[in-house]
Amino acid sequence: xxxxxxxxxxxxxxxxxxxxxxxxxxxxxxxxxxxxxxxxxxxxxxxxxxxxxxxxxxxxxxxxxxxxxxxxxxxxxxxxxxxxxxxxxxxxxxxxxxxxxxxxxxxxxxxxxxxxxxxxxxxxxxxxxxxxxxxxxxxxxxxxx
Amino acid sequence: xxxxxxxxxxxxxxxxxxxxxxxxxxxxxxxxxxxxxxxxxxxxxxxxxxxxxxxxxxxxxxxxxxxxxxxxxxxxxxxxxxxxxxxxxxxxxxxxxxxxxxxxxxxxxxxxxxxxxxxxxxxxxxxxxxxxxxxxxxxxxxxxx
DNA sequence: ATAAATGCAAAACTTTTGCACCCGA
DNA sequence: TCGGGTGCAAAAGTTTTGCATTTAT
Numbered sequence: 001x002x003x004x005x006x007x008x009x010x011x012x013x014x015x016x017x018x019x020x021x022x023x024x025x026x027x028x029x030x031x032x033x034x035x036x037x038x039x040x041x042x043x044x045x046x047x048x049x050x051x052x053x054x055x056x057x058x059x060x061x062x063x064x065x066x067x068x069x070x071x072x073x074x075x076x077x078x079x080x081x082x083x084x085x086x087x088x089x090x091x092x093x094x095x096x097x098x099x100x101x102x103x104x105x106x107x108x109x110x111x112x113x114x115x116x117x118x119x120x121x122x123x124x125x126x127x128x129x130x131x132x133x134x135x136x137x138x139x140x141x142x143x144x145x
Numbered sequence: 146x147x148x149x150x151x152x153x154x155x156x157x158x159x160x161x162x163x164x165x166x167x168x169x170x171x172x173x174x175x176x177x178x179x180x181x182x183x184x185x186x187x188x189x190x191x192x193x194x195x196x197x198x199x200x201x202x203x204x205x206x207x208x209x210x211x212x213x214x215x216x217x218x219x220x221x222x223x224x225x226x227x228x229x230x231x232x233x234x235x236x237x238x239x240x241x242x243x244x245x246x247x248x249x250x251x252x253x254x255x256x257x258x259x260x261x262x263x264x265x266x267x268x269x270x271x272x273x274x275x276x277x278x279x280x281x282x283x284x285x286x287x288x289x290x
Numbered sequence: 291a292t293a294a295a296t297g298c299a300a301a302a303c304t305t306t307t308g309c310a311c312c313c314g315a
Numbered sequence: 316t317c318g319g320g321t322g323c324a325a326a327a328g329t330t331t332t333g334c335a336t337t338t339a340t
Contacts (some may be wrong), residue, residue, distance in 0.1 A: 009314055011320055030305080045322045050305060052320095066213045070330085071304065084256055097255040100248075107267045110242040111229055115269040122252045124260040154294055154339050175330080190297045195330060215305085216329065275303090296337065306327070313320080 008059075014052040016040050021062055021076035027083070027092040029071040067121065083135065084122040090130035095122060150204055153204075159197040161185050166221035172228070172237040174216040210237065212266065229267040233274035240267060 008014075016116040020036045021028070028036075032048045053074060056062045067085055073092060082095040100120075108115040153159075165181045166173070173181075176244075179194045198219060201207045208220040212230055218237060227240040253260040 006308080007319080009319060013321070043322075045324095047306075047323080048321055051307095054306095057249065064213065066211055068183050068209065068211045074216060082252070084252065084260065088260060093256065093258075095252050095256050097251055103245075103265070104267065106242055107227065107229065107240050108269070111238065111240050111267075111269070113229065113238075113269050113271060114275065115229065115267050116232060118265060118267045120248070120265050122249065122256075122263045124253070124256070124258050127259060130259060150340095152294085156295055156339080158296070188297070190299095192298080192331075193296055196332095199331095292340090294337105296335105298334095298336105300329080300331105300333085302329105302331070304327105304329085306325105309323095309326085311321080313318105313321100315317095 008055070011052075013037065013041060013044055014055065015049050016044075017049060017052045018056055018061060018076070019055075023073055024076070025094070027065055027073040027075050029073055031071070033074065065099050067092070080117070082120045082122065084126075086129055087128035088125055091126050091128075093126060121128050153200070156197075158182065158186060158189055158193050159200065161189075162194060162197045163201055163221070164208060167220055169221070170239070172218040172220050174209055174218055176216070176264050178219065203274075212237070225262070227265045227267065229269050229271075231271035231274055233270055236271050236273075238271060 016037045017033060020033055030050055030053060031044070033053070034044070034046050037044050037049060050131070053064070057064050057074075058078055060078055063078055065073040065083065067073065069090065077094070079090055080099050082097060082099070084093045084095050085091075086093070103120075104115045107118070161182045162178060165178055171184050173190070175198060176287055177290055178191070178198070179191050182189050182194060198207070198209070203217075205223055208223055210218040210228065212218070214235065222239075225244050227242060227244070229238045229240050230236075231238070248263055248265075249260045252263070
């Protein structure tokens with residue numbers, strides 16, 4: 001539990017995981033990331049992807065997002081920001097609105113507890129699903145949307 | 146995908162699951178609920194508990210909460226409200242502050258999309274963990290906290 | 291009588307981990 | 316060289332599901 005910042009040496013696998021995540025505006029699952037990394041490193045293992053996602057998260061380089069779905073999604077942008085989840089197709093979008101620290105203060109007053117931060121997710125309908133003829137509910141495996 | 150409201154007949158198992166959930170202010174895991182239901186119906190199966198949790202959720206009687214943890218937690222109060230997750234011990238508390246629909250409007254303006262609602266969770270330190278000598282990080286299995 | 295609900299166990303799925311080998315500093 | 320990183324496969328843990336049986340209506 002002590003040194004969370006053990007000395008890490010560089011690895012092609014971890015660099016590639018981070019590059020993939022930084023290179024997409026989507027919020028992909030571990031499995032989708034794995035598929036992308038495999039394009040560059042064909043014999044990479046899924047375990048390695050999971051290990052590096054955990055390390056990158058601990059290092060504060062990426063965020064892990066947990067919505068209702070079975071799998072986690074990851075976000076290459078570690079700055080606090082809000083998300084919108086499409087209730088129709090499950091895609092996840094960034095919402096470009098300022099983070100409201102005042103919510104923390106209000107929650108602190110309501111509960112009498114120390115509040116460190118919050119997570120806010122919106123539920124709505126993405127532009128693709130709002131079209132006249134909406135696409136099929138689940139496009140393929142939806143891993144990257 | 147059609148009739149989400151198929152005709153359900155009553156069952157002792159489902160009634161008991163709901164009673165257990167309504168009877169606690171905690172936000173328990175499926176496993177903890179299973180243990181409680183077993184006190185009344187010793188040979189109930191875990192699969193039945195999961196099935197009924199899903200049915201009750203679909204019927205809008207309960208909420209499923211998904212925080213980062215491996216297991217889902219359930220909430221017998223289906224009215225929208227906010228939660229606070231203790232970063233020290235993982236317990237989940239209700240936060241008694243009004244739901245802000247104005248956030249949805251703001252998100253809708255920022256994104257240009259139709260926003261139906263939101264989920265807001267606070268992260269902080271519960272009163273037990275804020276004490277001078279905090280309790281051990283993980284008390285037993287933490288299922289009900 | 292009819293079909294929903296159950297118990298049981300196997301299966302499905304995501305994520306973690308043990309271990310021998312590899313490789314970056 | 317030294318210990319962190321990897322690949323592989325097995326394991327762990329939660330949730331779902333197939334099926335024969337039970338049970339509510």
